[in-house]
Amino acid sequence: xxxxxxxxxxxxxxxxxxxxxxxxxxxxxxxxxxxxxxxxxxxxxxxxxxxxxxxxxxxxxxxxxxxxxxxxxxxxxxxxxxxxxxxxxxxxxxxxxxxxxxxxxxxxxxxxxxxxxxxxxxxxxxxxxxxxxxxxxxxxxxxxxxxxxxxxxxxxxxxxxxxxxxxxxxxxxxxxxxxxxxxxxxxxxxxxxxxxxxxxxxxxxxxxxxxxxxxxxxxxxxxxxxxxxxxxxxxxxxxxxxxxxxxxxxxxxxxxxxxxxxxxxxxxxxxxxxxxxxxxxxxxxxxxxxxxxxxxxxxxxxxxxxxxxxxxxxxxxxxxxxxxxxxxxxxxxxxxxxxxxxxxxxxxxxxxxxxxxxxxxxxxxxxxxxxxxxxxxxxxx
Numbered sequence: 180x181x182x183x184x185x186x187x188x189x190x191x192x193x194x195x196x197x198x199x200x201x202x203x204x205x206x207x208x209x210x211x212x213x214x215x216x217x218x219x220x221x222x223x224x225x226x227x228x229x230x231x232x233x234x235x236x237x238x239x240x241x242x243x244x245x246x247x248x249x250x251x252x253x254x255x256x257x258x259x260x261x262x263x264x265x266x267x268x269x270x271x272x273x274x275x276x277x278x279x280x281x282x283x284x285x286x287x288x289x290x291x292x293x294x295x296x297x298x299x300x301x302x303x304x305x306x307x308x309x310x311x312x313x314x315x316x317x318x319x320x321x322x323x324x325x326x327x328x329x330x331x332x333x334x335x336x337x338x339x340x341x342x343x344x345x346x347x348x349x350x351x352x353x354x355x356x357x358x359x360x361x362x363x364x365x366x367x368x369x370x371x372x373x374x375x376x377x378x379x380x381x382x383x384x385x386x387x388x389x390x391x392x393x394x395x396x397x398x399x400x401x402x403x404x405x406x407x408x409x410x411x412x413x414x415x416x417x418x419x420x421x422x423x424x425x426x427x428x429x430x431x432x433x434x435x436x437x438x439x440x441x442x443x444x445x446x447x448x449x450x451x452x453x454x455x456x457x458x459x460x461x462x463x464x465x466x467x468x469x470x471x472x473x474x475x476x477x478x479x480x481x482x483x484x485x486x487x488x489x490x491x492x493x494x495x496x497x498x499x500x501x502x503x504x505x506x507x508x509x510x511x512x513x514x515x516x517x518x519x520x521x522x523x524x525x526x527x528x529x530x531x532x533x534x535x536x537x538x539x540x541x542x543x544x545x546x547x548x549x550x551x552x553x554x555x556x557x558x559x560x
Contacts (some may be wrong), residue, residue: 182389185346187326187353196356198228200271201236201313203352207312212240213267215258215282217248217274225318225362226273240264246262247453249333249340249448250277252297255284262311269312271349273359275371276322276455279315282329286310287533290347297332301341302538308347308369315350318359320410320421321371321456323378323429325353333449338529340445342538357415365411368421369513370456372407375425376506377440377459379403379439380467380481382432384474385542395431399424400484404509408491410473411513439547440466442537444554446530451521460515461559464506466543469555472498473544478502485509522560 191199204212212233216226221244225343233240243261246254262270262285265281272282288295291306300306315325324330328346363371382388383396409417443466444458471478472559476495482502483490490498522530531552532541540547547555 182391184391185328185349186430187349188269188351190326190353190355190426192355192426194356194358194419197316197359200316201230201238203314204238204269205236207269209269209312210239210385211265211267212238212269212271212516213262213265214242215246215272215274215278215285216244217246217278218244220274220318222416223362225359228359229271229273229316240271241267242452246274246277246281246387248277249452250281251311251333251335253335254281255288255297255332257330257434258285259288259295269314270312271316273316273318275317275319276324276331279317279322279324280332282313282315283310283324283330284332284343287348293451298334298341300332300343303344306345306347309346314351314352314353314354316356316359319363319367319371320360320418320425321374321430323375323425323433325332325355326426326429327348327433329433331445337390339533340449342445344538351424355422355426357418360418360422361413361555366514368411369515370454370460372403372410372421372425372456372513373430373460373463373510373515374456375421376403376407376509377463378399378425378432380442380463380506381429381437382428382435383481384470384477384544385438386544387542388436389435392431392435393428397480399428399431399482400481402427404485404505407509408512412509413425436542437539438466438470438543439552439555441539442534443552445537445539446533447519449533450526450530451519453519453521454474457470457515460510461517461519462555463549464510465555465558467503470543471549483486504513517559519559522556527556530556
């Protein structure tokens with residue numbers, strides 16, 4: 180079987196990278212941008228760092244900001260109509276996963292109108308045309324949505340998130356500028372950073388992992404582990420490290436999938452509106468303990484990448500525990516809680532069944548039945 184890798188056509192990295200957006204828009208012959216960004220980024224003048232460059236180059240745009248932290252079907256539907264009304268021919272997505280996921284769904288539906296029922300995009304939808312061209316500008320260091328073929332939409336009516344996997348939604352250009360991330364508050368920096376670590380560790384241990392993606396994921400684990408504490412402290416070096424580390428993690432997991440830490444996190448976000456990165460951070464060490472018997476020597480390399488010393492002299496049991504403990508320590512150091520008070524025993528059946536049905540679950544290295552998922556959810560109660 181052939182392994183496949185999909186990445187952006189072009190990506191820019193480093194401080195000041197947003198200056199390249201206008202040149203790329205002109206080089207591609209784009210006429211008007213549909214700028215997807217969330218209300219807070221507009222309020223705090225983060226979005227304007229990009230729109231100011233468009234203004235200075237005389238490039239037309241229209242802003243769409245009806246986007247929630249966990250974007251909904253309604254956000255997408257309203258966005259599709261707003262795009263049609265705008266006369267735009269490309270999208271600039273500025274923000275975290277919420278802005279980029281919304282942009283992807285809008286772009287896919289515009290190019291493939293037969294999928295205007297947003298729910299029809301769940302899973303691997305058989306779209307036939309690439310989405311509207313997207314230039315993705317992340318403002319958080321975590322989701323890596325700028326380099327993935329995935330997006331997640333919340334179905335409020337059914338209290339669930341659904342994952343969409345579509346090679347046609349890949350942004351053509353990613354602009355990863357750490358200066359766009361400097362205004363992130365500590366809590367958001369910590370939670371999105373732990374999301375990135377979860378991407379890297381789950382991508383490294385998923386059933387679909389192979390040598391090239393292992394390379395990406397181990398490097399991402401290394402960079403994230405040494406950078407996240409400093410990023411939370413808002414140092415230049417920490418921000419730069421996280422901007423790169425989360426992107427590298429995305430290069431990997433987008434091509435091989437994730438596991439049940441993500442399927443469970445999606446469920447917690449849909450039911451309790453738990454921030455995605457917080458949910459991932461709570462589930463990751465618990466899921467690592469559950470999966471350890473199916474991971475061979477991989478936890479030794481995770482421990483090594485996270486800076487644990489002496490792993491080569493450790494027994495299998497010791498290095499597996501060391502890897503899990505390193506994750507727990509990093510999560511605690513950046514202020515992530517380990518328990519979620521909102522969960523009640525009567526919720527567990529719905530939570531477990533939703534996580535079992537999630538698109539990320541099949542990639543887990545160990546098959547997890549509903550009863551096991553209920554037990555794992557209990558561990559964060």
